[in-house]
Amino acid sequence: MTTEKITEFWFDFASTYSYPAAMRSEDLxxxxxxxxxxxxxxxxxxxEKQGWYDSPFNIYPAKGNYxxxxxxxxxxALAIPFRKPSRFPRNGLTAARIVCANEGAxxxxxxxxxxxxxxxxQDRDIAKxxxxxxxxxxxxxDPAAVFxxxxxxxxxxxxxxxxxxxxxxxxxGAPSFITAGELFWGHDRLETALAWQSAEQD
Amino acid sequence: MTTEKITEFWFDFASTYSYPAAMRSEDLxxxxxxxxxxxxxxxxxxxEKQGWYDSPFNIYPAKGNYxxxxxxxxxxALAIPFRKPSRFPRNGLTAARIVCANEGAxxxxxxxxxxxxxxxxQDRDIAKxxxxxxxxxxxxxDPAAVFxxxxxxxxxxxxxxxxxxxxxxxxxGAPSFITAGELFWGHDRLETALAWQSAEQD
Numbered sequence: 001m002t003t004e005k006i007t008e009f010w011f012d013f014a015s016t017y018s019y020p021a022a023m024r025s026e027d028l029x030x031x032x033x034x035x036x037x038x039x040x041x042x043x044x045x046x047x048e049k050q051g052w053y054d055s056p057f058n059i060y061p062a063k064g065n066y067x068x069x070x071x072x073x074x075x076x077a078l079a080i081p082f083r084k085p086s087r088f089p090r091n092g093l094t095a096a097r098i099v100c101a102n103e104g105a106x107x108x109x110x111x112x113x114x115x116x117x118x119x120x121x122q123d124r125d126i127a128k129x130x131x132x133x134x135x136x137x138x139x140x141x142d143p144a145a146v147f148x149x150x151x152x153x154x155x156x157x158x159x160x161x162x163x164x165x166x167x168x169x170x171x172x173g174a175p176s177f178i179t180a181g182e183l184f185w186g187h188d189r190l191e192t193a194l195a196w197q198s199a200e201q202d
Numbered sequence: 203m204t205t206e207k208i209t210e211f212w213f214d215f216a217s218t219y220s221y222p223a224a225m226r227s228e229d230l231x232x233x234x235x236x237x238x239x240x241x242x243x244x245x246x247x248x249x250e251k252q253g254w255y256d257s258p259f260n261i262y263p264a265k266g267n268y269x270x271x272x273x274x275x276x277x278x279a280l281a282i283p284f285r286k287p288s289r290f291p292r293n294g295l296t297a298a299r300i301v302c303a304n305e306g307a308x309x310x311x312x313x314x315x316x317x318x319x320x321x322x323x324q325d326r327d328i329a330k331x332x333x334x335x336x337x338x339x340x341x342x343x344d345p346a347a348v349f350x351x352x353x354x355x356x357x358x359x360x361x362x363x364x365x366x367x368x369x370x371x372x373x374x375g376a377p378s379f380i381t382a383g384e385l386f387w388g389h390d391r392l393e394t395a396l397a398w399q400s401a402e403q404d
Contacts, residue, residue: 050262060252062372062373063375065372066372066374066387069384069385070386070387070391073384073394170268172262172265172268182275184272185272189272192275
């Protein structure tokens with residue numbers, strides 16, 4: 001008997017290292033015969049609980065300077081287009097609510113990659129209606145309707161629930177991955193998370 | 203004409219992820235035909251400038267809990283012995299001063315591995331004379347003399363200078379690596395740092 005293997009991908013559209021992870025995760029998951037489940041959450045809420053009211057990359061300049069150079073090198077090595085956004089972090093709330101409101105839809109992976117590309121390769125404001133509708137174009141019949149629905153109570157409640165669940169899981173940064181109850185943090189752990197086997201399967 | 207390739211390994215004996223990096227770096231450097239230069243510094247001084255008066259792994263429990271589990275998994279995957287120290291962080295000042303006072307000595311790499319092993323595999327207090335003299339045993343003729351010399355002005359001044367240099371280089375965590383002027387942070391970047399070529403060599 002084979003059980004379907006699942007890895008949860010916990011991400012925030014503002015998160016820098018989530019960008020290369022989002023771009024690579026679906027292909028890598030397919031190779032590992034893992035189904036990737038997309039779980040957007042609001043990292044800022046978790047940061048605030050730690051006393052950070054901005055990205056730690058902005059609060060601690062040495063860390064921030066390093067991160068931008070590291071991300072540039074990383075994307076170059078992975079052949080992923082990268083342009084440092086003129087504003088960081090960007091507001092990814094509506095994009096995250098679109099994912100929450102359409103959980104399980106086939107187009108979520110492609111939409112997620114499009115939003116990350118808009119933020120980190122095209123320097124576009126992913127909070128804007130025209131940018132998000134552009135990302136939805138070709139994926140859904142009515143981009144404007146999907147955009148509007150993301151502002152409803154249901155979508156907002158789902159994103160809040162995701163963020164609470166992330167905290168309960170011990171998540172403190174993005175991207176994070178959960179496979180068989182094990183938490184992995186950072187783009188650098190994507191392959192390890194996908195390859196992880198639960199103790200029962202060993 | 204071949205120029206010798208050098209990677210600087212910036213570390214603090216209290217730093218958890220520096221442990222697997224220290225254990226693996228000499229072999230990996232040899233394979234890459236890189237000479238590893240050991241650069242101890244005091245990470246606590248840099249943390250204090252960021253407003254942290256303890257390890258961030260202690261200040262932020264979710265991050266700390268994750269780190270210990272991640273380190274355990276990492277060491278298991280790399281077949282490096284690991285036992286969570288009963289006290290963290292441990293005081294590595296004298297050990298660092300021993301390295302500073304004996305810069306360039308052949309036995310530094312082995313001494314460094316022994317101190318990390320004492321801290322992270324044997325749960326021993328690396329601030330203690332008997333532990334450090336034990337680590338020096340078999341490497342130097344007179345462990346007690348080397349231990350005493352590390353308390354001199356010269357050794358202390360060198361460690362302070364290293365820490366100031368680390369800050370000037372933009373170092374904010376350990377381990378960090380510098381190859382051809384490029385900064386790399388974290389055990390996860392050890393291989394990338396060793397493989398890095400300066401722009402001139404490309």
